Amino acid sequence: MTAQSAPVLEMHELRTWFATPEGPLRAVDGVSLGVEPGRCLGVVGESGSGKTVLLRSIVGLLPRRAIASTGGTVCFEGLELAGAPPAVIRDVRGRRIGMVFQDPMTSLNPVMRVGTQLTDGMRHHLGVGRQEARRRARALLEAVGIPDPERRLRDYPHQLSGGMRQRVTIAIALACDPSLLLADEPTTALDVTVQSQILRLLGRLRRQRNMAVILVTHDMGVVAGSTDDLAVMYAGKVVEQGPTATVFSATRHPYTRALLEAIPRADARPGERLATIPGQPPSLVDPPSGCRFAPRCPRAADRCRAEEPPLAGADGHRFACWFPLGDPEPPAAAT
C-alpha cells in the first residue's frame, strides 16, 4: 500500500467467536484492516457476514458472556485495545473513538434532554465545566446542521424527526473530537433524501477534522459515493479489499461481482432478470473447508474446496481467491 500517514487503527487477524449450543460461531474469523486519518473505510457485506460484530469488537461493545473466544490485535493510536482492561477501553470509547449506530431512537436516551446527552461525554472525558460544555454543544449542533440549537438542546429525542435524531447522535459522537468514527449503517433507517444529507454531512466533518471513519453498510451505492477504501466481507472473512474505485472497476473476487450484479441497474431492459447467487451463506458454526464461498461460486474448483485462499494481491488491492476474475478460469469450472 502506498505509504500515507500512519493508520489510526490497525486490526490484525481479529477474531470473535460466539458461544452457541452447537459450538463456537465464527462471526469474525481473522480480519486484518486499517484506516488512515481523514480517510473513510467502507465495510460491506450481507446479514451475518460479520461486519457489525467486527465494528463492535474494536471497541469491546459485545456481551462478554456470549463470547467463546477472541484473538488478534487492534492497535489504535499506539494503544492495544484487544484484551485491554475495560477501564482502558471505556476511556477510549466515546472520547477518541466516536460511534454512530443505525437506529437513532434506540441509541439516544428517551428520557434525557438532547443537551444533557451531548454534554455528558465532554464533562466526563474532558472535564470541562457546565457552561463551557453547553457552549460546545451549541457549536456541535450547528456543525451538524441543526437550526435553532439553543432550543434543540432542551428538546427530548421524541421531539425530533429521524434525520434530526441522527444528526444529534453524530454530534454526540463528535463531542470529544475523536480521531476515529465508527458508523454502523448510519443511514439505513432514514429516507433517501435524508440519507443523502447525512452522508454529505459525514463526509464534510471527516475532511474538516481529518478524522478516520469506518462505515459499515449493506448498500453498494452508499459505499461507492462515500468511501475511499472498501472491504467486502463474507461469512466472517474479508474476501476482497482495496481502493473503492479499484474494487468496483477491477473486481477480482466472484462474490464481490455477484453482489454488484444483484443490484438492479438503471440501464437494464424492462423485465430483465437479475443475476443471483445460488444457495445460502454457510453456517458459521461449521463453515465449509477451503474457501467459504466455494459452495456458491460459479468458478469453484477442487482446490477451492480443499485449501483456504489467502488474502493477497498488489498495490493495496487484495483478494482471497484461487481463481480470481481476470485470470483464466479453472479447468474444473469449465466443464
Added chain:
Amino acid sequence: MTTATVEDGPLRPGALLRVEDVVVEFPAPGGRVVHAVSGVSFDVLEGETLGLVGESGSGKTSIGRAVMQLPPPRSGRVLLDGVDLTTLGRRQVRAVRPRLQMVFQDPLSSLNPRRSVRGVVGEPMRVWNRSRPDIDARVDELLSAVGLDPAAVGDRRPSQFSGGQCQRISIARALVLEPQVLVCDEAVSSLDVSVRAQILNLLLDLRERYRLTMLFIAHDLSVVRHISDRVAVMYLGKLCEIGPAASVFGGPAHPYTAALLESVPVPDPSVRPSDEEVLDGEPPSPVDPPSGCRFRTRCPRAQPRCAEEEPIMRAVAPEQFVACHFPLTAGAPRP
C-alpha cells in the same frame, strides 16, 4: 356507472384497478387528523405493474391498504373491474378479496409461526371450503412455482426458514386463490441484496406465468424502476407525478421526483455525489400539511403561486402527468 369526479387525465378507460380521489385519514391526539392520503387517483391496466414510490409518511402504504379495503378509505372510490369496492357490504368485500391479494414487508411476522408451511399456504383455500385434494394439488403447484420443494418444506414451520424463503412462502400464499391483482408493500425491502434479486426475479416470472396485475409499493427506486411499467411518485399524501417508468426516471417533471432520483446513491465510485444538498429539511407533518402544493416548503422552484393554488395533474409528455405549476421540462436548466 357514474362518471369520474376527477378532471385530471391520467385515468384510462378499461383499467382493471382504478383508484379515484381516495382520501385516507387517521385520528391524531388532540382531536386532530393525520391526512395520510388526500385525494389520489391512478389506475392499473390488466397485466401492468404500477410502482408506487415515496418516503416515509408519503401515504403509499395507506393507499395499498385502501385498495385492499383494509380499512376502506374515508372517501373516494376503488374500482376493480368496474365494481366500486367501497360501496360493497362486508360479505361482498369478502367475496372479492380472493381477486386482490397482498404481500407484506416482514415475511416472518406475516406468517403464522404455529402452522406448517402447507397449512399457511393452503389456509386461504380452506377459508373458501375447497376440497382437500384441490388444496393439496394447488399448494404443491404454488410451492414449486416459488422455488420450494413441497415434499421437503411442506411440514416445516416458518421459523425454520430464512427471510428470503419466508417471502417465497408469503408469495405462494398470496397466489393460491389465483388473484388478478397483487399488492406488494415493501415486499423485498427487508431482504439482503442477493436474496432481493432472487425474489424480484421470482415476481417477474410469476407475473408472466399467472398474468398478474401488480401494485408494487416500495421506497427503493432502483427496485421500482426494475419491476414497474409505470411509476407513481407520492409526497405527503399527494401524487406528484405518474407516467411510464422510462419517462419518469429518464425525464422527471416534478422537482420532488428529480430530487428523489438525485438522492439515490449510485453504485459507481466514478459518480461522486456533489457537496451540494439535493433537498433541504424533511417532510412536514401530515397532521398540518402546507397549503397549495405540499412540496413547496422544500421545493427549489417554489413561487408565491405554489402556496395559494394547489397544482392539478396535467400532461407534460405522452402518458406522463405531473402536479406542479412549474414543472421541469426536457432540456430546461435546473434552477
